[in-house]
Amino acid sequence: MNRYFRQSWIGLAAGLASSPALIATQDNALVAVALAAIIGMVFQLVFRHTRYAYLDSFMAGAAFGIPLWASISIVLFPIVVGRMPQWTAAGMRTHFPELTGWVLYGAFAGLVLQALRDLIPQPARYETETAQRIVPNNRIVILGGGFGGMSAAESLEDLFGADQSVEFTLVSETNALLFTPMLAEVAGSSLEPTHISSPLRTSLHRTRVIRGRVSQVDLESRRVRILLGDGAATETLSYDHLILALGSVSNYLGLENVERRAFDFKSLLDAILIRNHVIDMFERADRETDKTARQEALTFVVAGGGFAGVELAGALNDFGRGMLADYPSLRPDDLRVILVHSRDRILPELSENLGAYALERMRERGVVFKLNARLADAGSGTVGLKRLDGAREEIRTQTFVWTAGTTPNPLLKTLPVQHDKRGAVIVDSALAVPNVPGVWAIGDCAAVTDSKTAKPCPPTAQFALREARTLARNIHATVHGKPLTSFHFDSLGALCVVGHQTACAELTVPFARSKSVRFSGLLAWILWRAIYLAKLPGLERKARVLVDWTMELFFPRDIVQTIDVPGLRGPEAPPEMREPRPRKVG
Numbered sequence: 001m002n003r004y005f006r007q008s009w010i011g012l013a014a015g016l017a018s019s020p021a022l023i024a025t026q027d028n029a030l031v032a033v034a035l036a037a038i039i040g041m042v043f044q045l046v047f048r049h050t051r052y053a054y055l056d057s058f059m060a061g062a063a064f065g066i067p068l069w070a071s072i073s074i075v076l077f078p079i080v081v082g083r084m085p086q087w088t089a090a091g092m093r094t095h096f097p098e099l100t101g102w103v104l105y106g107a108f109a110g111l112v113l114q115a116l117r118d119l120i121p122q123p124a125r126y127e128t129e130t131a132q133r134i135v136p137n138n139r140i141v142i143l144g145g146g147f148g149g150m151s152a153a154e155s156l157e158d159l160f161g162a163d164q165s166v167e168f169t170l171v172s173e174t175n176a177l178l179f180t181p182m183l184a185e186v187a188g189s190s191l192e193p194t195h196i197s198s199p200l201r202t203s204l205h206r207t208r209v210i211r212g213r214v215s216q217v218d219l220e221s222r223r224v225r226i227l228l229g230d231g232a233a234t235e236t237l238s239y240d241h242l243i244l245a246l247g248s249v250s251n252y253l254g255l256e257n258v259e260r261r262a263f264d265f266k267s268l269l270d271a272i273l274i275r276n277h278v279i280d281m282f283e284r285a286d287r288e289t290d291k292t293a294r295q296e297a298l299t300f301v302v303a304g305g306g307f308a309g310v311e312l313a314g315a316l317n318d319f320g321r322g323m324l325a326d327y328p329s330l331r332p333d334d335l336r337v338i339l340v341h342s343r344d345r346i347l348p349e350l351s352e353n354l355g356a357y358a359l360e361r362m363r364e365r366g367v368v369f370k371l372n373a374r375l376a377d378a379g380s381g382t383v384g385l386k387r388l389d390g391a392r393e394e395i396r397t398q399t400f401v402w403t404a405g406t407t408p409n410p411l412l413k414t415l416p417v418q419h420d421k422r423g424a425v426i427v428d429s430a431l432a433v434p435n436v437p438g439v440w441a442i443g444d445c446a447a448v449t450d451s452k453t454a455k456p457c458p459p460t461a462q463f464a465l466r467e468a469r470t471l472a473r474n475i476h477a478t479v480h481g482k483p484l485t486s487f488h489f490d491s492l493g494a495l496c497v498v499g500h501q502t503a504c505a506e507l508t509v510p511f512a513r514s515k516s517v518r519f520s521g522l523l524a525w526i527l528w529r530a531i532y533l534a535k536l537p538g539l540e541r542k543a544r545v546l547v548d549w550t551m552e553l554f555f556p557r558d559i560v561q562t563i564d565v566p567g568l569r570g571p572e573a574p575p576e577m578r579e580p581r582p583r584k585v586g
Contacts, residue, residue: 007044010120014113015040018105025101035072040109044117054114060543061110065103067546070553071526073098138166138479141224141237142207143214144245145172145200147180148443148464150537152243153207155472166479168207169237171226175200175211178268180461181532182545184308184497186271188315189557193272195544198537210235214246214411219436241438241475244412244425245468248444248459251407257378258303262402265308274401276561278316279323281398285334286327292396298335299397301383303375304404305341307349307496310358312401313339314499317367322557338368338395340375340385342404347504349494350518354504357520358496365499375404406459408445420447424459429486431471440475442467451486463489493517495528503528 019036026032043061073095078084140156142149153170160166176197185191200209212235216225224237250266252259263277264270278300285297300320302313317337324330339346339362346369347355359369370385373393377384383400385393408424417433418426424447425433431448433439442448443464448457457463466489474484493507493516505524507517529549536542 008041010116011041011044011113012037013040014044014109014116017112018108021101021104021108025098036105036109039068039105040113043109043113054111057110057114058107059110060539061106061108061113062103063106063543063547064110065106066099067550068106069095069099069102070550073102138241139237139239140166140168140241140243140475141239142168142170142243142245143217143224144243144247144443144445145170145174145177145209146245146247146443146464147177147461148247148468149243149245150177150200150203151465151468152245152442152472153204155469156475157204157206159472159476168204169210169239170200170204170207171210171212171214171224171237172200173211173213174267175209177203177537179532179536179541182536183265183268183271184311184315186268187265187274187278187312188319189275189559190315190319190552191545191548193268193562195541195548196536197268198541203537210237217242217411217415219415219417219439222438239438241440241478243471243475244433244439244441244445245443245464246409246411246445248406248408249410250402251405252402253405255375255377258375258383258402261378262303262400265312265401265403266406272562274312274316274399275319277399278319279559279561282320282323282327282330282559284398286329291334294330294334295336296381296396297398298330299338299395299399300336301338301340301375301395301397301400303340303400303402305339305343305346305348305371306403307347307494309339309341309401309403310346310362311497312403313337313367314362314365314497314502317362317365318500319557321366323559325556326559332366335366336368337366338370338397340370340373340404342372342374342388344372346371347496350496350504350506351516354506354518354520358498358504361502362498367499375400375402406444412445422447430474430484431467431487432474432484440471442471448487450488452488457487457489458491462492495524495531497525497528501525 015036015038016033018040019033022032022036023029142153149170149172153168156168176199179196179198182191182196186193186196210226210228212226212228213231214224215227215234218224222239222242224239224242226235226237228235250264252262263274265274281297285294288294288297298320300316302309302316320335320337321332324332324335345352345355346359363369370393372388373385375383376386376392378400381396381398383395383397385395387393408422412425413419413423415425417436417439420426424445425441426447427441428434429449429451431440431442431446433441444459446467448463448467449455450457457467467487470485470487477484491508493505495503495505497503501522502520503524504520505518505527508515533542533545536545
């Protein structure tokens, strides 16, 4: 029986068995049964199975009931019948019986689905075929635990299954995959930090995960030297196939003062530090009696008008303006979020109309734009801008974040391989490094050319995931002496959140790749959340993020500071108090 067909029937059975909870609280029993069946099949197809995890399944299912209630009963049903959603407290109370039904449905669906999965025999995927372990003769080492590296490891596990002659090792600086599309929501206090990070060991079943930093790669002897933990211990790995998925780091374009004083925006720690620093600035401004000093503390500068910069500026603006209610001594005109961009329009990855829409909506909400300007220098409490016409401007601020450029991991420059002008490793159509047997590269650190269009592939997560799958198939084909596959992928489009319940979407039309559908506003925002929630690894993380988003509909964003890291206190600290910024490898 086809694997997906079999899974669909299991999900359908779980959904129907749990449907009485919905039928009892919904007006239309037929609609309730249909929803229960569809959601049960989606649960089964999307979420991976962990044996005997009944409590986790019960709690996760119940947690999913809350956002399902909010999105379907509160939003979808009223829109379908031509009414506006009832966002008032009185209107929400009328839907509380349905909330009970959704929570009970989710909890029972989780339990039933878990029981069916445990009772019905599943095809063996990772079990050893014989009692005696086979000595591996194909050692595959993956450097980097980002989207590319993680997806490559998962795809290799699926392809090789229980073949114990192949050994997988993944090296990452952290023990979790960071879901970077939601990083701005952490900085803006919409999501809890750990909810967008998925443990690598939980997702990978037979891959050895090493937390460490790559210090040396010897292509001749096929060895990789790893600094473990804090760097006091080392380990040397031998490989038959090496996958370079080391990602990128921020590129400050030689601006030493900017690099020393700016906040980076690449890691989870960066987002937490930015959030905590914003709260610090509000506390400082609340103590200030001088208006100029208050405005300096509440001026937040973001350099870079791409996806990362726009989403961060929108998140900080929403966060800051929401915090004003907790600081009655501060006025809305004290707060300024300034976005600096070197071009004449933001979001160059999207169409001009969508870029203009994003700029206009963000301006309406208070974001200030400095277009055709670059961040040229930084001092104590100031940043200097240089316009394309040569004019200069100084902004008084205690906070600025750099998102204006990235470069492939510096380690790649030490390798005797071909590089492009960015420093990325050049690969052939099969994603192999030319003239270096057994070495492959994907993601931000690889210069990939589409085999059909002959155009360079952008260094985005969307492409890194597809590159990883193609690479896994090619390594599997190499081990079994089969032909390799050339990489080709048509972009599915792009999505960008520009503020509270507002986003821009540009989606490619299936079977007509030269055409695209463009729209914006609330629908694009809902689509952004739905798509990225589906891509977020792990049922537990999905449930936690859904609960965070649902709570945000009813309560203000949390302003409690989470951590305090000595030496990493932002640009207001004197240089002698600041630790060197760690360089990201994975």
